Amino acid sequence: MRKTVFQLIGMLSFVLLLQDVAAQKIQELPGKEGISFRGLSVVNDRLLWVSGNKGTVGRSTDGGKSFQWMTVKGHEKRDFRDIEAFDAVTAVILAVDSPGLILRTFDGGESWQEVYRDNRSGIFLDALHFRNKDEGMAVGDPIDGKILLLRTADGGRSWQPYPTAYPAPMEGEAFFAASGGNIVTLKKAETIFVSGGKQSRVFYAGQAFELPLKQGETSTGANAIALKHPNRKRGGRHWVVVGGDFAKDKERTGNICFTRDGGASWQQAAAPPQGYRSGISYVRGNQLIACGTSGVDWSRDGGRTWSLISPVGYHVVQKAKDGRAVYLAGGNGRIGKLIR
Template structure:
């Protein structure tokens, strides 16, 4: 009897191992393209964006993708994308110049809705808190973060220079597919920074992050707020992307809006550039050295893949979770 129990237990462990191995399902990708932009509208509609002017769209939950190269933008790097349905999406190209393009016909045509030719311009990320209102963050110009806002679904953008935060020398935002900015109604967006300093900017509050910092490759990359941002449970991930297997100072947790930070008993397994809530207690984080999940609100993590991804998002309307990364990789988390 003991032998049968042992065999059954061993078989169960093997089954669990196989289940973990199958949690990331590789999808059709685009070889040679680095994807940093990802927007999961619902369980069926997914958009991705990357370098070489590339945008992809799926309307069947990732089973197939329609690929397009934006006319006239064949050399541009689209670091972020925000989609609203299968027809409407916004993409941003980072620099020289920084531009924002918008489509309302599924990517057949793109209209330029913002352009900035300033020296040193670098657009990092954008975030919408509803279908009409959103914000864009860019690297600092003359010591202040570049902030833009829209209230008409991205048809036009205005500067928020008067409320943009002043930052330290060498402090900026990483281009992490909208995961370092949270647009909020009728107030300044929430931002996280990295580099020589790593902080959270929430209105007039400036909060120091307990993450590795002090070099251009260090600091915060992504923040996720539980309950759609209504509560005070935050999780911030980052680390050092020049040493992407290091687990030192790569996560910060708070349940009181940054007044104090919780201890983590098992941190993510390296530098992580993106994090998302799957449920109130379950999270997923991704970076160039792999993908991890947590089932206890972020205090302990289990590595489920050593394949690197730049970004992970859960559907805005639905439960689907998708990832995108270098060398055209796209995956779905089951």
């Protein structure tokens, strides 16, 4: 009798899992053909901004039903890999490659003010993140033998080098500008960020620890990190990191790891996502969504097991800062919304 009860419980759990996965769908929204979007900032359920190459920025105030498209004047050939928006008129964008640039708008994208420039050879900014409307951080590839970290305390109006020392970068270690998801700023000036390339590590509290992800090539390693409770001390205890090998985007080996003890130990998924993943976000409770060039996956158990919900590729996924909506953005102007 005991065995029969356990079997019934197992069957019921499996049926519930299938129903949960089947309930998740990605609705494609009006995008902009020919543009690669890697920057995404979801302010609330109806307001989102995206940024991409060819100097392109887009804003929707109706939940993605329509977008206002703009090309940043004087920067028509730049690739804006990340964006942070605060409301319908204020946003900050980051441009990769040289010169390193951060721009800010206060009028809905009608004009953009240059708030940071770095003309050094080899400069490459990767991502930025704000903990509130004033305080934010940006990370860039190592330069002059040091990790590039920038800090703002005035809403992105000005940026300064971050003085706290982290371990020196290892040979072949860098930070991917894949989704803006490899850095998270926390309370009390704490920051967590992840690296990739020939070495893949997580940096926090002035230290760095190796991640159990695929590494060793320039295309491997961590791309993004999600924290279940980012407002708690050191981001709580539940973190999930995704990556893999973007040159082999359907390989499942070494593309995800997670910790349940604040980074003290790491585990790999029992059933990993269906390939390389560049973006990840907590949705609700232990539910997560991850995306990459080979599709979108769903987890209902904190990252231990994953199921493919769409074979369509996206670069970045983000839940609304104030709300429940989840949006995605990717190549060839693709923008999507999670339906559940």
